[in-house]
Amino acid sequence: MLNILNTETPSLQHPDLDLYDSARLMQALVEDQLAAIDAVRAAAPALAAAVDAALPRIAAGGRLLYAGAGTSGRLGVLDSVELGPTFSWPRERAVAVMAGGDGAMFVAVEGAEDDETQGGLDLTAQHPGPNDVLLALAASGHTPYVLGALAAAHAAGSLTLGLANNPGAAVLTACDHPILLDTGAEIISGSTRLKAGTAQKIALNSFSSALMVRLNKVYGNLMVDMKATNAKLVRRAVALTRRAAGVDEARAVAALSQCDFSVKTAIVMLLKQLPAADATQLLTQHQGSVRRALAAH
The missing domain is CATH 3.40.50.10490 (Glucose-6-phosphate isomerase like protein; domain 1)
Structure with a gap:
């Protein structure tokens, strides 16, 4: 053979x-x-x-x-x-x-x-x-x-x-x-x-x-469902949130700190002006899709 x-x-x-x-x-x-x-x-x-x-x-x-x-x-x-x-x-x-x-x-x-x-x-x-x-x-x-x-x-x-x-x-x-x-x-x-x-x-x-x-782990081409488990990944989470939400570093860090550094949750919080719990619920309703959560009324 x-x-x-x-x-x-x-x-x-x-x-x-x-x-x-x-x-x-x-x-x-x-x-x-x-x-x-x-x-x-x-x-x-x-x-x-x-x-x-x-x-x-x-x-x-x-x-x-x-x-x-x-x-x-x-x-x-x-x-x-x-x-x-x-x-x-x-x-x-x-x-x-x-x-x-x-x-x-x-x-x-x-x-x-x-x-x-x-x-x-x-x-x-x-x-x-x-x-x-x-x-x-x-x-x-x-x-x-x-x-x-x-x-x-x-x-x-x-x-x-x-x-x-x-x-x-x-x-x-x-x-x-x-x-x-x-x-x-x-x-x-x-x-x-x-x-x-x-x-x-x-x-x-x-x-x-x-x-x-x-499976909605990506928004655009951004890996918004990553785990910030070390200093490098924390910096990456901040950078991704800033880019997707169009905010400065302070606002990105503030939002991430309220949602256990979940990038997708922070993006929805910032762009929909929602508290962390509501942003999480909205994402759950839309199978974790940031794009669909942002489009929801």
Whole structure:
């Protein structure tokens, strides 16, 4: 099987890579990554369809689940973790399972990806349901651990998305929404932490960010549902509030201080001249949409 996978086939473009000086080597490595952008661009319609399919389930209280091994697994963990500070997404609603367990995030656990049964058990342990959405990640598209997780998600009635870097991969044929990221041969043969991983990172970023936009976590192009959990993010919250509401720093800070530094609440408070409680209630009535809350009479 390995010999027929695009991601495992030696590249014909740089057979003397080890002879390059640093400047030429860096240029070759960077330029090869451009194929990741092309692959995700080609997959954009499939990603958009996946967003539309996932939206009603997530809006109904479902979770984003991720399953992967190695680089793919780590990218799933990364996407799940970053949704909290960026969009105030509850940690329990973005859950990643990875071949080899949590420790495999830091130390490679060889052989764990070959355990299809364990993939099913790890996913089942998260008690998936019909409103949950699984993102199954595998560069090869044939990782047994990920296929086990996919089978468990299907059995629970969850929506399944498969992201793989080889056409016709088992992960793509076993899921509801196949997303092919056809990056081809790697410049360093078989090293899918390169452009295959880059394509997966772009696809995950794009999918989850689009989903959050559709869930009213963004106003215009401003991330107004972030968590101000450190000094940098407090400054960002103030800047976002100033920009969206057109007020000075003092007024922005005053409003934010009354609503636990919720940017979207502060914007509605300032532009509708409402107290924090009323602004919060208005946002709730409009499913957290700042735009609809501001338009309300």
